[in-house]
Amino acid sequence: MTTLDSPRETSNADAVARDRANVFHSWSAQAALKPLAFAGGSGTTIWDYEGNEYLDFSSQLVNVNIGHQHPAVIAGIQNQLAQLATLAPAHASDVRGTAAEKILAHAPANMSKVFFTNGGADANENAIRMARLHTGRDKVISRYRSYHGNTGAAIVATGDWRRIPNEYARGHLHVFGPYLYRSNFWATTPEQESERALEYLRRTIVAEGAESIAAILLETIPGTAGVLVPPPGYLAGVRALCDEFGILLILDEVMSGFGRTGDWFALDAFDVVPDLITFAKGVNSGYVPVGGVIISEEIAATFDERVFPGGLTYSGHPLAAASIVASITAFEEEQIVENAAMIGRDHLGPGLLALAERHAVIGEVRGRGVFWAVELVADRESRTPVDAAFMGAVKAQLLQRGLLPFIADNRIHVVPPATVSAEEVASALAIIDEALGAVTGARAAA
Structure with missing residues (x-):
């Protein structure tokens, strides 16, 4: 018998297979789903069944405000x-x-x-x-x-x-x-x-x-x-x-x-x-x-x-x-609310605006606290949104570098837990910088 005291050995593939065989997902065409599998978390970090860690800058559905597994x-x-x-x-x-x-x-x-x-x-x-x-x-x-x-x-x-x-x-x-x-x-x-x-x-x-x-x-x-x-x-x-x-x-x-x-x-x-x-x-x-x-x-x-x-x-x-x-x-x-205000004012806001200075694909940055959106455009003058393929490539690059994002339409929502540290924000911003550079560079070379 599987109990909390004796968890069964599970791989990412096992968890996904069991999910796809039995679980009906919301807002989705079921046959096309390829969910990520996660086993645990702590604070701003979440990990899968094989030990791969991610900074959770999605807060799942923008709700893990206090971080994962707060004691x-x-x-x-x-x-x-x-x-x-x-x-x-x-x-x-x-x-x-x-x-x-x-x-x-x-x-x-x-x-x-x-x-x-x-x-x-x-x-x-x-x-x-x-x-x-x-x-x-x-x-x-x-x-x-x-x-x-x-x-x-x-x-x-x-x-x-x-x-x-x-x-x-x-x-x-x-x-x-x-x-x-x-x-x-x-x-x-x-x-x-x-x-x-x-x-x-x-x-x-x-x-x-x-x-x-x-x-x-x-x-x-x-x-x-x-x-x-x-x-x-x-x-x-x-x-x-x-x-x-x-x-x-x-x-x-x-x-x-x-x-x-x-x-x-x-x-x-x-x-x-x-x-x-x-x-x-x-x-x-x-x-x-x-x-x-x-x-x-x-x-x-x-x-x-x-x-x-x-x-x-x-x-x-x-x-x-x-x-x-x-x-x-x-x-x-x-003082978690105060931390969220400080992070937005001193780190996330200025950091995302600095990224916009370096990446023409960023049309607008907006937000407060730990609640931000980066809107991506194919052309700043026309403000034409980037397409789904571009956003898919951005998501893949972010995940590859260890950042779990919240993606909606042509936007990266930058929404970490309110407990996030300045150091974690700096790591996430560096990942976003690299990911945008990789995708835009690949598009330019194609």
Whole structure:
């Protein structure tokens, strides 16, 4: 019998073969898959079954904020497992209440309750539900460049291609948000982009009928869509429109929350206070599946005497709650958020901009904290994105040199754990430099 105490000998090929024989993967044509196999990790490093090590600059799905196998989080889960492994959500437990308390301690002052979910998709699902019930309205506005999850309303709120085969939910509409590098508003400055995007949003609200719109749902900083840091005044302008028309503002911090941007929440850097905040994987680095909705006092009060028609068997699961308590405690004691801010300001940001000076294929660098995107273009003047073959070659070169990347469309997302060191950043930047040089050199010679 195979047990944790006597692990079976496994090669990379064995792990991949077993996976391909039995596992159905998300967002994939199954026959074409060639997954990498990994056996363990520590901090910013991950390794496969044959001992090959990689710097994990993907943070898996941009969520291992505290790094792999942080001992305090592992211990927190183990201690809770030994005490009480599971508990129905109707009951009270100190660890669940403490997890919510620690989350609220870092949220805006108007927030009073946390509704726990199993992940980010059902966090957004329930935030939409709360907004509709609180306002008595139906429509939800979100952006085309966005991802909000793979459940019924969350996937329809999503703006990218994954929405199109899954449009079964009602009452959703999409707008373009600010993205100056590829502006939909013919803008030439960040201020102009912000002003025109807000005017477009206002016209959409009026044309749709403000009295029919329950919420505007936005990723504070769109992540998978390209780490699109909002220009000055945009989020504050959205808040003002919501206030003017009686619309709720939901900010999706599933990817950007809990240290990713160098702040506890990405919204902390902008002049905006939402009505609902959704969170998930960053709160405990995905060690145990968890998500949730942080609820304003006003919206929470809606359900004081009125039943909230929603719930999940694993809402506030004790192991997930314990992982949250341990993770946030470690973030506080080890100044991990501060480290992320320093790394972005002093190392990642300047280092990536220096790479852009050396490589004409880099069209734009943007980001905050440990949340960056490098957009690659075939020509800087036209800003034509490089093709999939180019990105495939870049990924192969990065892996060959020991860097595990997060690749999306024509971008390298540079998203290490918030615990990353300056030395690890320097190593990763050198690898990216070499990889881009190798691919562009090979293209030029062909």
